[in-house]
Amino acid sequence: MDTIRIGFIGCGNIAHSHALRMSQLEGVEIVALADPGERGRQLLKQKFGLEQAAEFDSHTDMLASDTMDAVIICSPHTLHARHAEEALMAGKHVLIEKPMTCSSEEAKRLMSAAERSGKKLQVSFQRHFLPPFLYIRSAIADGVIGKLTSVTATLLQDWKDAQKGTWRQMPELSGGGMLMDSGSHIIDVLLWTTGLTPQHVAVQLECHGSPVEVDTFTSIRFAEGAIGSMNIVGLVPLAKLKETYAFIGEAGAIFYDNGRITLQLNGQEPVEPKLPEAVTDPDRSFIDAIRGKHEVLVPAEYALKVVTFTETIYAAAGYEVVPAKQPDVAGGRVS
Template sequence: MSPIRVGIIGCGNIAHSHVLRMSRLEEVRIVALADPGAGSRAFLKEKFGLDQVQEFDSHTDMLNDTELDAVVICSPHTLHYGHIRDSLSAGKHVLVEKPMTCSSAEAERLIALSESCGKVLQVSFQRHFLPPFLYIRSAIQDGTIGKLTSVQAALYQNWKKSQEGTWRQNPALSGGGMLMDSGSHIIDVLLWTTNLTPQSVTVQLECYGSPVEVDTLTSIRYDQGVIGTMTIIGYAPLQKLKETYAFIGESGGIFYDNGVITLHRYGEDPVQPRLPEAETDPDSSFVDAILGRREVMVSGEYALKVVKFTEAIYEAAGYEPGSADRTDLGRKVSS
């Protein structure tokens, strides 16, 4: 079997994780890198011994001048749409970093394009492959804590200061602030583990002088009668992020604290449950989907739900990333 020839669009930090995983796969050969920064390309090449790969300043040149089967897109958020569109149109399978796009209209167009092209479109939400979240999803589906009544999520990170001056706080490239960035992982967990559908949100949002929002506090009501909160704090004095969840049901609760899970059931002592083994990862599962060995694990259709939820929060806050007037934020409620 001929190897799957992969090109990388965007050679920043997250690309290193993808190249590391891809380099372990016998079916894959990384053949090209595209990034306007020569230094980023050189660092990635040297780190992984990619001496034979072709380098390009432009993703379009890479797509036009290299024999490729698939691309991995690791570019800034607002560039995802164009990079995905061009790659699918060129007949390539696509694995894209989160968020899929910065608008639901863009996401819907790309889903239709991938279907018409007959190419895989997968989004790299890593928590779908991690044992703690695999356990949470399975336990909720199995009724371990009974019917859900409430769900709380919180993320604390030194995001405002650590990302100052980077593309992540430039709305033209980021499409939003911490909610669009790290917060997309939290939205993903809430939707994927529970299968809940947001009905309405009430939002408080603060920018603290940043060009994009830093903190968001969101109260949520879901269609299934469940209530919840999501707290995304980017102005926190932490060296490492803190991520917590509480999934409460009629007969118990599952509590997550930075990778540690505790199961509480009424009338029983709390326990730390045995977690399932990780079976695959974003890159291996992408290759398996290309080869027809498994279904796409994080599809464009699913990723669209995350985009829509993010849009609903911004709309409820009356917020447009990069807008100058933020004096009336957090006073609107979506329905």
């Protein structure tokens, strides 16, 4: 396969990040854009010089055109499962934005569809490629801080006000609130870096008048013995988000504060460890996986763990995302 031809389902903001990375790769061409909004398609075209890319109001029409090898799913959350499954069944490799799906049932069905199709399915959890998180995962696996005893994770973001009136606060499109949205990254980091298995949770949840949940405070008991907490806070007067973690072990601790890593071993002075270099990203690794250079680096199994834990938190809080019925949207992005 010489040139890999890419189609987009959904042309909103996150599509621009993927288009930028794809435009920097050799042997990759963006050939089709599907979105019910012409403005979204045009903005993407103009920004990245995609004059030759075909435009479609409907993702089904784009897939039927059979002009592409792979599809990037950037549509609203509740549409992910449908769009990705149809792309796989049309014989396309799929890179899908987070959350992969809004339920574990959908995730398992999508994984089965990928297996039947023989095509690649990768989830765009970008923290898997960032040096601080690569270091954290490696250090924990290598026993640098000993057996984990506790883990805390916090995300503070002006999510409620920033997303007011957008599809992210429409349950039929978002599938949940901040936990399902930005929170999926935090859950992914918590589970991927530590390898821990959530066993019991206690949850406090608040919507602050929003149609979806905004704040969740979750205490966790892991099967391996560690305890933890995860606080996803969407009503915060911050211009920039604040993301912090503390990984505490029997021999020391690793602290993360908005990209800065501190290693504190028992009885020693704190240090900032040397981090590994970033060698790839969600888009480059997806293309390399299609070309057979390596396996998919963020397979669907991680996304299944994330959405399963999200369901556990919602259930513990007695929270139901309503309405559950998906809207009849033909393409990707909804303004």
